[in-house]
Amino acid sequence: MTDWLIAQQGVLSAALLFLLLAERFLTKRMGAVGTYALWLLVPLTLIANNLPFDIVAVESTSITRFVVGMTPNIASNDINILFSVWAIGASAITSFILVHHFYTWHSISRQKAIHTDAYYSSKAATPMLFGFIAPKVLLPYSFKSVFSQSQQSLVLEHETMHQKQFDHVWNTLALVLAAMFWFNPLIWLALKSFRINQELACDYHVLKNKSEVERITYAKALVQCAEACSKNITLYPTFGEKTTMMKRLNAIKQPASGNRLIAAAALSIATLFMANTVLANAPQAEIKKASAKINEAWPTKRIEPNYPEKAIEENIEGYVVLEFDITETGATDNIQVVQSSPKGVFDKNALAAFKQWEYKPAINNGKGVRQQGLLVQLDFKLAPEPLNANASSKM
DSSP: OHHHHHHHHHHHHHHHHHHHHHHHHTHHHHOHHHHHHGGGHHHHHHHHTTOOOOOOOEEOOOEEEEEEOSSOOOOGGGSOHHHHHHHHHHHHHHHHHHHHHHHHHHTEEEEEOTTSSOEEETTOSSOEEEOSSSOEEEEOTTHHHHSOHHHHHHHHHHHHHHHHTTHHHHHHHHHHHHHHTTTOHHHHHHHHHHHHHHHHHHHHHHHTTOOHHHHHHHHHHHHHHHHHOOSSOOSSOBTTOHHHHHHHHHHHHSOOOOOHHHHHHHHHHHHHHHHHHHHHHSOOTTHHHHGGGSOOOOEEEOOOOOOOHHHHHTTOOEEEEEEEEEOTTSBEEEEEEEEEESTTTSHHHHHHHHTTOEEOOEEETTEEEOEEEEEEEEEEOSSOOOGGGGSOOOO
């Protein structure tokens, strides 16, 4: 898992940097809707970087030898520290998201707010679209006392527009990616920029056919929401987020018409980036010849076979030679006994243990490469071996 996460960081970071710059410098030039659409680059890039190409197999004819003693022991690197750290961080963020969602859900009033399709909630400091699957518009209890009827209509139209744009789906995906790639600081900067583009795009759709008076009314409602906005962390876009207020007010004051040339250039860059990602991971004719030297096949998780009791009692030693594959993720596969001595004495225990071994997968252009036809010899010894007994040797 850690190898896969690390393999995604190059293309992911490049895509996020491009989008951060686009939100900062291109929003006024190509329009809020166009800039918001560019965020599709993130999931599409991850998909392109993980397309299931038929990878050319790496073959090996060398035999790596390990000594099996009477006392089983697990290799010291059995514990993957990096994976543990990642799992703790991802679990903590996921737990926070679920707890926050649970408390917000329980704060929702059972009945809809009068004359609206929204619900009151004690957790909603300002109007917001809440939910991952079946979203609801939530309103603070002060909604009707704070806003005029015209403002109420515009605010509700804004939240409904979020739902029409399927923003609850995109926000859910954004939170999943944030939890998965939490260790990359760019993911958190990008999450903020993504939300800004989302709000600006929604504002544009609401105001594009509105009069100047309605635009001013909308801007005043935005300021009123920002004044009442809670300082607590929220996982959902709210109408009056202070961090995005000034950009939204400026966009209302000076709406961007959108430059088609700049939009076409940005789209071309995104398309070329994706195409390069796909081509970089495509199989190449030279892989088979060169990839044998990518990395030595050495286990990262080693489970010692149990020494058969009958063999101990009869003072029997021997060996088992196994042929196997290493998958793209480092697991052992297609294991079979090719030679053993004495025949049938150690085979069963050797197979049972070796199925649990894990290897560092061969990596080519950020993708795991299946290695086929590798050989390993497990030497079952009753007596202690010299210090260099565990070293690999070619036969």
